[in-house]
Amino acid sequence: MQKAHHPELGEIALTEVMAALSDPIRVGLVRVLADGRERGWGQLRAPVAKSTLSHHLRVLRDAGLTRTRQEGTRCYVTLRGDDLQARFPGLLQVVLSAMEIDDVGSQVGLRDGADP
Amino acid sequence: MQKAHHPELGEIALTEVMAALSDPIRVGLVRVLADGRERGWGQLRAPVAKSTLSHHLRVLRDAGLTRTRQEGTRCYVTLRGDDLQARFPGLLQVVLSAMEIDDVGSQVGLRDGADP
DNA sequence: TTCGATGTTCGTGAAACGTCGAACAAGCTA
DNA sequence: TAGCTTGTTCGACGTTTCACGAACATCGAA
Numbered sequence: 001m002q003k004a005h006h007p008e009l010g011e012i013a014l015t016e017v018m019a020a021l022s023d024p025i026r027v028g029l030v031r032v033l034a035d036g037r038e039r040g041w042g043q044l045r046a047p048v049a050k051s052t053l054s055h056h057l058r059v060l061r062d063a064g065l066t067r068t069r070q071e072g073t074r075c076y077v078t079l080r081g082d083d084l085q086a087r088f089p090g091l092l093q094v095v096l097s098a099m100e101i102d103d104v105g106s107q108v109g110l111r112d113g114a115d116p
Numbered sequence: 117m118q119k120a121h122h123p124e125l126g127e128i129a130l131t132e133v134m135a136a137l138s139d140p141i142r143v144g145l146v147r148v149l150a151d152g153r154e155r156g157w158g159q160l161r162a163p164v165a166k167s168t169l170s171h172h173l174r175v176l177r178d179a180g181l182t183r184t185r186q187e188g189t190r191c192y193v194t195l196r197g198d199d200l201q202a203r204f205p206g207l208l209q210v211v212l213s214a215m216e217i218d219d220v221g222s223q224v225g226l227r228d229g230a231d232p
Numbered sequence: 233t234t235c236g237a238t239g240t241t242c243g244t245g246a247a248a249c250g251t252c253g254a255a256c257a258a259g260c261t262a
Numbered sequence: 263t264a265g266c267t268t269g270t271t272c273g274a275c276g277t278t279t280c281a282c283g284a285a286c287a288t289c290g291a292a
């Protein structure tokens with residue numbers, strides 16, 4: 001497996017962030033990660049094949065929205081909340097609110113048994 | 117010419133707004149309209165063919181970001197600032213700030229001779 | 233009525249996207 | 263070592279997007 005590439009703070013581009021947030025599955029993933037807690041790949045539940053889920057997580061990572069940490073054979077994902085706040089102040093907050101208003105991405109969740 | 121379709125307030129979808137803002141030309145158009153003033157189609161200057169510009173304006177309109185008014189054979193475009201504020205409070209404001217931080221869409225402007 | 237200006241629509245092509253299943257790589261575990 | 267688990271990568275497929283020029287429709291002006 002390749003070492004995942006994460007853009008640095010200054011490399012995070014607005015249009016890529018927007019593009020990443022233009023898909024309901026990815027919005028759902030962001031929503032699940034919104035509490036700031038790190039989640040295991042396997043905890044994430046989305047109505048797509050695992051290869052597709054892998055693709056979406058890659059788009060989020062490449063856009064700078066999430067960070068992926070590998071530990072042995074498993075991966076853990078976090079939202080880059082602080083970095084986003086530093087780069088585009090207020091953006092994440094407002095988008096998270098908008099997600100709930102529009103109820104986008106509710107098809108994505110956590111596997112049963114995950115912490116609330 | 118077909119009468120342009122504008123989504124109503126409640127029909128404005130977050131993912132479509134995000135998709136609309138994932139292209140630098142469209143971001144530039146929003147930026148030009150950010151002062152809230154109505155602009156004539158012909159005042160807008162972007163480095164694409166006019167059919168392509170028409171396409172981008174349509175995407176913005178369909179997403180609910182702009183409103184197009186027709187008068188005779190000319191069109192006038194405005195940003196739906198109030199509607200957006202009502203639907204997704206704070207979003208437009210924050211995105212406009214982000215646009216300047218990242219300097220996206222600066223290739224789009226107004227034709228010489230337009231009001232500042 | 234004829235002409236010119238203004239946008240939209242159409243046809244086309246190249247590129248990107250979302251999706252899947254299959255194959256693969258890397259690390260635990262028995 | 264052999265096998266299992268975990269996630270990524272690889273083609274393939276159909277859809278959507280962006281881009282252009284050409285053709286079109288509509289209205290104002292001459």
